[in-house]
Amino acid sequence: MSKKLVFIAFVVSLGGFLFGFDAGIISGVMSYAGPEFDLTDGQIGWVVSSPSWAAMIAMIFSGRLSDMIGRKRVLLGVAFLYAVSALFSAYAWSYEILYIARMVGGLAFGAALILAPMYIAEISTAENRGKLVSIQQLNIVLGFFAAFLSNYFFNAYNTAGNSFLTDENVWRWMLGVELIPAVLYFITLFFVPKSPRWLYLKNRVEEAKLVLAQIHGRDRADSEIESIEKSILADKSVEKVKWIDILKPSLRFIMIVGMVVGILQQVTGINAVYFYATSIFKQTGIGTDAAFSSGVLLSTVTVIFTLIAIYLIDRLGRRPLLLFGTAGIALSLLLCAYGFNQATYTLNANDVAGFEFENAQSLTPYIDKQYDNDVDFKNDMKLALGNQIYSKYDGTILEAATNINASLVLVGILGFIACFAFSLGPVMWVLLSELFPIKYRGLAIGIIAFVNSFISSLVQLIFPWELSNLGNAMSFFIFGAIALVGFLILLKILPETKGKSLEELETMLVK
Numbered sequence: 001m002s003k004k005l006v007f008i009a010f011v012v013s014l015g016g017f018l019f020g021f022d023a024g025i026i027s028g029v030m031s032y033a034g035p036e037f038d039l040t041d042g043q044i045g046w047v048v049s050s051p052s053w054a055a056m057i058a059m060i061f062s063g064r065l066s067d068m069i070g071r072k073r074v075l076l077g078v079a080f081l082y083a084v085s086a087l088f089s090a091y092a093w094s095y096e097i098l099y100i101a102r103m104v105g106g107l108a109f110g111a112a113l114i115l116a117p118m119y120i121a122e123i124s125t126a127e128n129r130g131k132l133v134s135i136q137q138l139n140i141v142l143g144f145f146a147a148f149l150s151n152y153f154f155n156a157y158n159t160a161g162n163s164f165l166t167d168e169n170v171w172r173w174m175l176g177v178e179l180i181p182a183v184l185y186f187i188t189l190f191f192v193p194k195s196p197r198w199l200y201l202k203n204r205v206e207e208a209k210l211v212l213a214q215i216h217g218r219d220r221a222d223s224e225i226e227s228i229e230k231s232i233l234a235d236k237s238v239e240k241v242k243w244i245d246i247l248k249p250s251l252r253f254i255m256i257v258g259m260v261v262g263i264l265q266q267v268t269g270i271n272a273v274y275f276y277a278t279s280i281f282k283q284t285g286i287g288t289d290a291a292f293s294s295g296v297l298l299s300t301v302t303v304i305f306t307l308i309a310i311y312l313i314d315r316l317g318r319r320p321l322l323l324f325g326t327a328g329i330a331l332s333l334l335l336c337a338y339g340f341n342q343a344t345y346t347l348n349a350n351d352v353a354g355f356e357f358e359n360a361q362s363l364t365p366y367i368d369k370q371y372d373n374d375v376d377f378k379n380d381m382k383l384a385l386g387n388q389i390y391s392k393y394d395g396t397i398l399e400a401a402t403n404i405n406a407s408l409v410l411v412g413i414l415g416f417i418a419c420f421a422f423s424l425g426p427v428m429w430v431l432l433s434e435l436f437p438i439k440y441r442g443l444a445i446g447i448i449a450f451v452n453s454f455i456s457s458l459v460q461l462i463f464p465w466e467l468s469n470l471g472n473a474m475s476f477f478i479f480g481a482i483a484l485v486g487f488l489i490l491l492k493i494l495p496e497t498k499g500k501s502l503e504e505l506e507t508m509l510v511k
Helices: 003-012 014-037 043-068 070-088 093-124 130-158 171-174 179-191 196-203 204-218 216-234 242-245 249-267 270-275 278-282 288-312 318-341 350-356 358-364 373-386 387-401 406-421 424-435 437-467 471-493 501-508
Strands: 345-348
Touching: 003 014, 003 130, 003 179, 003 204, 014 093, 014 130, 014 171, 014 179, 014 270, 014 278, 014 288, 014 387, 043 070, 043 196, 043 437, 070 093, 070 171, 070 179, 093 130, 093 196, 093 424, 093 437, 130 171, 130 270, 130 424, 171 242, 179 278, 196 204, 204 216, 216 437, 242 437, 249 270, 249 424, 249 437, 249 471, 270 358, 270 406, 278 288, 278 406, 278 437, 288 406, 288 424, 318 406, 318 424, 318 471, 345 350, 345 387, 350 358, 350 387, 350 406, 358 373, 373 387, 373 406, 373 437, 373 471, 437 471, 437 501
Parallel strands: none
Antiparallel strands: none
């Protein structure tokens, strides 16, 4: 595997880094922007989830658009949209401007998540395709790590004596710093060649051969050319692809597999944990500062286990990683549900006397009252303080009142993240890039990614409502039960695609 191939895969998947950065940064941003704009649970959910709703639109059309004008041109547009989103998010003067700016970013990462694995699969060889496509997921988790680390430092330096960073502007800096990797992404894309398989589809044969030779060397390029030419020749008798073609009986099995994996990746709640990480850690009563530092720990675990996935995916295969990972996800989420279910909440007189925020004495009637669930406790706190004040100081209040085995919940969350990072995270995109014939690939991946993004958007949108109305324990129990059902389905239908060329897989899976 050449250094040039690794470099190209890394650059193309920098769009994943920006997605991870945006997803991670918002968990800290809402701790400040939510109270500043006095947002309800629904509005918080919309600000967080709005990029995913926009991403659905991009996911439907980006694959087809890239079939027409090329993967590289669309990716350059993606980088530009990321930069625009970062600027307007940082300067947002209202709730409406904030979510509109984030939707612009959503268009970018919706296209990036589709095109990067597609492009990488089209320049890779069969034996290296899994690990190279997984670089997309590595960049996503590196983006999460950078975001949580950035949030941690911004929060740490936002102190009472600091006139530069305040509660009113610190979240703007958190969002604005995304401009730096967006500009870097745009510049480095100019050093990436066009997809050789796309060039073949456009009858630019000599250009495609030149690109393959530059990437793989002349000897390996010849075998890749032969494989592509056989596939293109077989497809020449096929009419132009239409939307309805995806429903063909010959594609039914791989569409079912792709759709199940695409839905399962999001319905288990991964983006609820990532996008609301700071809020979730606050629920354990560890405090605001510790919640920010726990986000760094979470993203570190993600990076480590994503690297493990990259090492194993072409050795063990896709099926073992997905099955072991999904089983671990189910157990970890159910452990979180058990830990939250054992929690109790009580404020004593010293706690209330020590609160330094306005209107703290309105909590006096609730002194020594014990709650056995978080929903009733938080509702009474909001009733006494008002939503805006409680949202601003929820970490402080929960830290004082919560009696919980926080380590148990932390182990559950980190276990969930670790299992996701070596299974559903990277393996889904590898599978989608492998399952479909080249003529249908852009359209099919776009449809599955649209459904994936729709589920993600719903989860992000309703998660604040879930925490407020169903509670922590029930929310995690629902995710865990879904993961368990998903494991049983995958056990029945999931094929293995390791070590086969894209053309061999087409022969094997398309009936």
